[in-house]
Amino acid sequence: MVSVKEKPPLIVDGKRIDGRRPDELRPIRIELGVLKNADGSALVEYGNTKVLAAVYGPREVLPKHIAMTDRAVIRCRYRMLSFSAEERKSPAPSRREIELSKVIREALEPAVMTELYPRTTIDIFIEVLNADGGTRTAGVTAAALALADAGIPMRDLVAGVAVGKVDGVLVLDINEIEDMYGEADMPVAAMPGLNKITLLQLNGVLTPEEFRQALSMALMGIRKIYELQKEALRKKYASTTEE
Amino acid sequence: MGSNIVLPGDYLCVEEEFSPGSGTYVEDGKVRAAIIGVPSFDMASRRVNVKPFKRIALPKAGDVVVGEVTMVKDEVAVVKVLGFDLYNTFKNPLTGLLHISQITEQRISSVYEMIALGDLIKAKVLNNYLPLLLSTKDPKLGVILAKCSKCGAILVKKNDSLVCPSCRRVERRKVSMDYLAVARR
Numbered sequence: 378m379v380s381v382k383e384k385p386p387l388i389v390d391g392k393r394i395d396g397r398r399p400d401e402l403r404p405i406r407i408e409l410g411v412l413k414n415a416d417g418s419a420l421v422e423y424g425n426t427k428v429l430a431a432v433y434g435p436r437e438v439l440p441k442h443i444a445m446t447d448r449a450v451i452r453c454r455y456r457m458l459s460f461s462a463e464e465r466k467s468p469a470p471s472r473r474e475i476e477l478s479k480v481i482r483e484a485l486e487p488a489v490m491t492e493l494y495p496r497t498t499i500d501i502f503i504e505v506l507n508a509d510g511g512t513r514t515a516g517v518t519a520a521a522l523a524l525a526d527a528g529i530p531m532r533d534l535v536a537g538v539a540v541g542k543v544d545g546v547l548v549l550d551i552n553e554i555e556d557m558y559g560e561a562d563m564p565v566a567a568m569p570g571l572n573k574i575t576l577l578q579l580n581g582v583l584t585p586e587e588f589r590q591a592l593s594m595a596l597m598g599i600r601k602i603y604e605l606q607k608e609a610l611r612k613k614y615a616s617t618t619e620e
Numbered sequence: 621m622g623s624n625i626v627l628p629g630d631y632l633c634v635e636e637e638f639s640p641g642s643g644t645y646v647e648d649g650k651v652r653a654a655i656i657g658v659p660s661f662d663m664a665s666r667r668v669n670v671k672p673f674k675r676i677a678l679p680k681a682g683d684v685v686v687g688e689v690t691m692v693k694d695e696v697a698v699v700k701v702l703g704f705d706l707y708n709t710f711k712n713p714l715t716g717l718l719h720i721s722q723i724t725e726q727r728i729s730s731v732y733e734m735i736a737l738g739d740l741i742k743a744k745v746l747n748n749y750l751p752l753l754l755s756t757k758d759p760k761l762g763v764i765l766a767k768c769s770k771c772g773a774i775l776v777k778k779n780d781s782l783v784c785p786s787c788r789r790v791e792r793r794k795v796s797m798d799y800l801a802v803a804r805r
Contacts, residue, residue, distance in 0.1 A: 416674075416711065435676060436712035438752055444750070448804065488628075490645065490654055496750040525628050528674030530654035530771035533629030533643065571647065607627055614625050614656055614673055 384558045387543040394555065395424070399548045402538070402598055407609040409605050417527025421519035423538075423550060425509035430519035432527040435497035443498075448491040450498045453482035455516055457505040477513050478503075484517050484566045485538065490530040499529060510552040511539045517566045517576065518614035522606055525614075534606050535575055537566030538598040540591040542583060547591050549598045563588075564597035569603040626653040632668050633661075633716035643670030653747055675712050677703075679745045679752060686764065687716055687754075689739045691695045695720045698744070716752040718743060723756050723794050734794040738764035742796050778803040 386392050397403070403424030412418035415431035422428075438444040455478040459468050481503065490501065501517040501523070514537030521535040541551035543559035556562050561581025567574045574596075583591060622640055630653045632644060640646050641662070643655045653659065657670040679685050679701070691698035691772065698717040703709035718741070723734050735758070742764050743754035756762045766775045768791065770786035775782040775791055777799045780792045 407754065414784070433712070435678065437714050441784070448747075494676075497678070525656055526674075528655055528672055528676055531644075532647065532654065533630040568629065570631075570652070610627050610656060611625055 382397050382422040384552070387555055387558060388546050393543075393548060395552060398550075399546050400594060400597070402550045402601060404509075404607065405551070405605055407522065407605060409609055409613045415523070415527075417523040417525070417529070419519045419522035419526060421449060421515050421522070423509075423511050423515045424552060425507055426515050427505075427507040428503045428515040428519045429506055430516065430523040431502045431504075432499065432520070432523040432529070433502075434499040434527070435494035435529070437502070438496065438498040444496045445546060446454065447495055449489075449494040451482055451486055451491065451501065453478050453485070453503070453520070455481055455503045455505070456512070457508060457512070461505045461508045467582075477516070478589060479514060480576060480578070481516050481520065485520055485524070485535055486583055487573065487575050488531045488533055488535050488568055489519065489524060490532065499524075510554075510556045511550060511564070512577075514538050514564050514566060518602055522610065525610060533568035533570040533573075534567055534603060535568055536599045536602040536606055537564060537576060538595055538602060539564040540595045540598075542581065542587065542591070544570060547587060547594060549594050561587075561591075563591050563595065565592065565599065567596060567599050569596070569600050578595055623659050625656065626659050626670060628652075628654055628655055632659055632670075638662075638666050638668040641667040641669035643672055644668055657726060679704070681745055681748050683745045684742060684761070685716070685745055685752070685754075686740065686742050687713075689718075689735055689737055689741060692731055692735055692737050694730050694732070697731050699754060701754075714750060714752055716743070716745075716754045718754045718756065722746070722754065725757055733792060735763065736766060736769060736783060736791075736793070738767055739763045739793065740800075746785070756794055756796075760797050762794040764796050764798055765792065765800045766793055774801050776801045777798045 406422040408420040411420045417432040463473035501520050505512045509514050517537035540563045541559045542561040543555045561583050563579045632651045635649050645654050653670050655672045657672040676726040687699040692701045694711050697718040701714040701716040735780045743756050746753040771787045773786045
């Protein structure tokens with residue numbers, strides 16, 4: 378793709394740059410158990426965004442001094458592969474990746490029942506294979522599925538989606554171009570079964586009224602993704618019981 | 621059968637109907653599933669359990685495990701716990717500690733008398749956290765495979781003592797009844 382310096386029109390006739398309605402998600406694809414060596418794994422696609430998550434554990438903590446006597450420690454690493462972005466990304470962990478690792482870990486921590494496995498660690502690896510906006514929320518969705526696939530007790534599945542504001546219109550599940558030229562970007566992750574929000578960030582400016590609208594739009598999108606997560610898990614485990 | 625599966629966060633019942641068992645938790649008076657599995661409502665004990673598809677293999681107190689001795693000191697042996705048996709091992713090994721007071725019923729002055737580096741042992745777990753604390757006090761527990769300290773050949777059990785088949789050396793261990801290499805008469 379040619380890198381465009383000028384801002385393209387993002388909303389034409391009420392449709393977005395990729396032809397979606399403002400409140401429409403990108404096509405979502407979920408695949409479970411894609412890695413044999415991991416205890417649990419998931420591959421999630423939001424349109425062109427493709428994220429792989431692997432979970433290991435609960436296992437012994439190394440180095441031992443970071444172990445906690447009353448619960449498991451969750452370690453999370455979010456990483457963008459060198460070929461995931463349009464321009465080659467340096468493989469060294471960037472400030473952004475370190476921050477997102479922490480943000481994703483904190484989005485998952487309320488869901489995982491860490492108190493059941495004291496002095497152990499649960500390691501989560503999130504690899505972005507292709508980035509087209511919304512990688513952190515796709516990462517949360519994939520990691521929650523990988524945790525469930527690993528058999529780790531959780532209060533609920535976590536799903537995430539980003540809402541943005543482009544050309545003055547609130548849009549659901551923004552892609553890279555909308556993120557780049559838009560006025561606001563708000564990633565949200567939640568546990569829909571328990572009505573709890575675990576991640577909320579806002580980059581840009583929204584009025585209080587817009588914020589309320591954006592949040593309800595995000596929660597609507599999260600519910601749809603949550604249903605897809607459940608459908609994928611049911612499908613995998615229904616086939617294992619029949620065998 | 622397939623429609624019977626519950627997923628984390630799925631509502632099962634209210635706490636007054638069935639009390640929460642394994643694989644479940646209570647939030648706001650509602651019992652929900654914590655893992656992927658098949659729910660079973662036990663009418664006798666009024667308890668709901670979720671039977672998991674993937675069991676997380678962490679040994680509990682009372683379980684018997686096998687492991688390899690990775691370090692021996694005067695008072696303790698460090699054991700790499702491999703699994704519940706040799707054919708069904710953990711993906712990630714755990715660390716276990718075998719204290720001198722837990723090796724035999726009799727008093728011994730040093731762990732070196734009864735356990736050597738590289739021995740394969742069968743032991744009982746005493747606690748529910750890491751590192752695992754182990755005991756080999758039962759006749760069934762103890763060394764299940766050992767190598768000669770001089771030539772490295774696998775020692776053979778002959779009338780309650782361990783003999784090296786190549787150099788005839790006799791070694792002393794806390795031998796398990798289930799020792800793997802036994803001499804035929």
